[in-house]
Amino acid sequence: MxxxxxxxxxxxxxxxxxxxxxxxxxxxxxxVAEGAATNLTPEEQAGQEIFDGKGNCYTCHKPDAQAVGPSIKEIAKIYKEQKADMVTFLKGNGKPIVKPEQYEVMKTNFYLTKTFTDAELKSIQAYMYSVQ
Ligand code: HEC
The missing domain is CATH 1.20.5 (Single alpha-helices involved in coiled-coils or other helix-helix interfaces)
Structure with a gap:
């Protein structure tokens, strides 16, 4: 094993x-894909690796287009505006503020995001915020 x-x-x-x-x-x-961030800091890059890798987030969230979930840009915009805490949300301890009516779909990921460290979750947030 x-x-x-x-x-x-x-x-x-x-x-x-x-x-x-x-x-x-x-x-x-x-x-560079349209809407994708360039010149990422190491933290943002780490976040992108999780987002596109073990987090599997990319399957539902595209940088600039609605897919199964809202676009990264849309989520980042609302989180920035409301100074919301994505780390708390991804731990399953927050309230949905982007598309509460589709929260059930997003909730299915918490079993995974709950296994990530705070630093990993923060890097995901940093990456999502970097997508302009
Ligand atoms: C199966 C599809 C799917 C996957 C995979 C997925 N999401 Fe989502 N996500 C959604 C949907 C649908 C919403 C809209 C519902 C909502 O706002 O909670 C959402 C919303 C969100 C939100 C906004 C929550 C809010 O406050 O409303 C964040 C942040 C987010 N996703 C991050 C992630 C991250 C990070 C990952 C990878 C670990 C991920 N998502 C994987 C479907 C998905």
Whole structure:
């Protein structure tokens, strides 16, 4: 079991390494998706990795378009305006302020977000706030 875990981690690391090399090769022609943030701070980048990776958030939240869930921009705008606390929300201790009528769908993610550390949750918020 331990060996399997190590193998998975190594594969993941190798995959990441590969990606970085690729993006360095393509540095002259960056393909930045519309609405995606650029020049991220390390914290924002960490948040993006969770958002697009183990958090699976990207399946329902697109940067600039309504999907299953509201766009990242829309959520960030409302959270900024209301000075809301996304970390508390993602721990399942807050109230929905964006689309309360669809809260049931978002709630299904709390089993996962509750396993994230405060620093991870803060980085997710930092990433979402960085999407302009
Ligand atoms: C299965 C689809 C789905 C996934 C996966 C998903 N969300 Fe959501 N999310 C929604 C829907 C639908 C809403 C709108 C309901 C609401 O506002 O609570 C929402 C709303 C939100 C809100 C605003 C909550 C509010 O105050 O109203 C935040 C913040 C959020 N999602 C973050 C995330 C993060 C971070 C992840 C990944 C860990 C994630 N979501 C994964 C569907 C999803």
């Amino acid at each position: 331990k060996k399997l875990l190590i193998a998975i981690i190594l594969t993941a690391l190798a995959a990441c390494g590969g990606k970085q090399e690729k993006s360095a090769e393509n540095a002259e022609t960056p393909t």
